[in-house]
Amino acid sequence: MERDVESLRHDHVFLGADHARNERKVWLVIALTATMMVAEIVGGSVFGSMALTADGWHMSTHAAAMLISVLAYVYARRQARNPRFTFGTGKLGDLAGFASAIVLALIALLIAVESLVRLANPVAIDFSQAILVAVIGLVVNLVSAWLLKDEGDHHHGGHHAHHAGHHGGHHHDASHHGAHAGADNNLRAAYLHVVADALTSVLAIAALTLGWIYGWNALDPIMGIVGGLVIARWSWSLIKATATVLLDARASGDDLADDIRRAVETEEDRISDLHVWQVGPGHHAAIVALVAQKPREPSFYKEKLRDLEELSHVTVEVTPAAAA
Numbered sequence: 066m067e068r069d070v071e072s073l074r075h076d077h078v079f080l081g082a083d084h085a086r087n088e089r090k091v092w093l094v095i096a097l098t099a100t101m102m103v104a105e106i107v108g109g110s111v112f113g114s115m116a117l118t119a120d121g122w123h124m125s126t127h128a129a130a131m132l133i134s135v136l137a138y139v140y141a142r143r144q145a146r147n148p149r150f151t152f153g154t155g156k157l158g159d160l161a162g163f164a165s166a167i168v169l170a171l172i173a174l175l176i177a178v179e180s181l182v183r184l185a186n187p188v189a190i191d192f193s194q195a196i197l198v199a200v201i202g203l204v205v206n207l208v209s210a211w212l213l214k215d216e217g218d219h220h221h222g223g224h225h226a227h228h229a230g231h232h233g234g235h236h237h238d239a240s241h242h243g244a245h246a247g248a249d250n251n252l253r254a255a256y257l258h259v260v261a262d263a264l265t266s267v268l269a270i271a272a273l274t275l276g277w278i279y280g281w282n283a284l285d286p287i288m289g290i291v292g293g294l295v296i297a298r299w300s301w302s303l304i305k306a307t308a309t310v311l312l313d314a315r316a317s318g319d320d321l322a323d324d325i326r327r328a329v330e331t332e333e334d335r336i337s338d339l340h341v342w343q344v345g346p347g348h349h350a351a352i353v354a355l356v357a358q359k360p361r362e363p364s365f366y367k368e369k370l371r372d373l374e375e376l377s378h379v380t381v382e383v384t385p386a387a388a389a
Contacts, residue, residue, distance in 0.1 A: 078145045079155035079377055081346030087252045088138035091131055094209045094259065098128045101205045105198075120198045124205075127262060130168055134255040137161030152378070155345015158251030159310040165254035166303035169261060173296035176265065180289030190285065192277035199269040206263035213256040215249065249346045250307045257303060261296045268292045313342035321349060321375055328369045333358040337384070348377040358386045 081087070102124035109118030141154040272288040275281050309316050322341045330336055338354035355366060363381040370376055 077151070077153040077344075077378065079153040079345030079348035080141060080145055081155070081158070081249050083249065084138065084142060084346075087249055088135060088142065090212050090252070091135040091138065091255050094212055094255065095128050095131045095135060097205065097209060097212075098124055098131065101201070102128060105201070120202060124202075127258065130165065130258050131255055133161050133165050133168070134158075134251050137251055152344040152350060155348055156310060156343070158249060158346065159307045159343075162250035162254040162303060163307035163311060165251075165258065166300050166307060169254075169257060169303065170297060170300040172261065173293045173300060176296065177290050177293030180286040180293065183286040183289070184283060187282055190273070190276065190282060192273050196270060196273045196277070199266045199273065203263055203266035203270065206259045206266060209259040210256060210263060213252060213259060215252055215256070248306070250303065250310065253306075254303060257299050261292075261299060264295060265289070265292045310343050315341065316343075321351075321373065324373055325351060325353060325370060325376075328373065329353065329355065329366055334366070338382075344378065347375065349375045350378040350380075351376055352380045352382070354382040354384070356384050356386055360385050 102121050105121030105124060106118055107121075109121055137157050137160070141157040144150060144154050147154070268288040268291060269285065272281075272284040276284050306316075308314075315322065322339055325339065325341065326336055334355055334357045336353060337356045338352070340352040342350055344350045351370075353366070353370075360383050363383060366381050366383070367379060370379060
């Protein structure tokens with residue numbers, strides 16, 4: 066008996082298929098950002114450029130924001146098999162993504178406020194230095210964005226199942242399927258941080274160039290307000306996506322529950338209760354409660370769900386129709 070139980074045990078590691086790769090990417094972006102930060106601060110101090118020095122310290126806040134993402138990757142990986150986490154640590158990336166989205170919203174607010182203040186109280190602009198700093202920032206952020214860009218879904222195989230018990234006419238069964246890499250909101254958060262910074266650099270270059278040529282100094286803070294609004298919209302999109310996962314809600318357009326119904330339900334077997342939620346990038350768990358006229362073993366119904374690769378953990382409960 067003990068041997069059977071042990072052979073059917075399995076872990077609950079629901080990390081994304083590209084977890085390790087994405088972690089390395091973020092570390093690389095942090096290293097790149099920190100290098101540019103030091104170079105700009107030192108260069109600004111040596112050459113007496115306040116613009117370079119200020120952008121260097123701005124880079125430090127950018128690197129700090131990246132730490133949210135990378136530390137989430139590290140902690141999720143190290144604690145992936147910790148039994149205290151009932152469904153693993155796959156959702157930690159969404160928690161980090163949510164926190165990053167809040168930080169992104171605050172950045173958008175600060176940019177807009179600073180731009181409004183600058184619009185009300187114009188200051189003299191050293192266009193040549195400001196454009197140089199904006200171009201350096203743009204190059205760094207474009208390289209970072211290229212490094213963090215998600216390369217798409219990857220598949221990995223494997224299938225594992227166990228029978229969890231039989232209680233009062235209810236059969237419980239769980240299966241662990243190979244899952245494809247779903248949206249990694251932690252990587253998306255890091256990506257949006259560098260893209261947002263790149264956007265502000267592009268808008269700044271355009272505004273500064275036109276201001277230098279035509280004397281339109283007000284264009285610089287106006288572009289800042291526009292950038293703040295765009296970043297705020299990206300932040301809201303990320304907040305909605307991560308909150309959906311954290312609250313175990315079905316994402317808009319997610320038809321996995323419908324796929325489960327189509328795979329399992331017949332005239333004799335009807336689903337009385339169904340719960341589907343995401344436990345990690347590309348991994349979903351489901352509890353399927355069935356009322357069957359001719360009850361079969363849970364493995365019979367589980368087999369019908371084998372082709373749904375997004376399902377990584379399934380519990381099936383079967384109740385005879387007469388007892389329902």
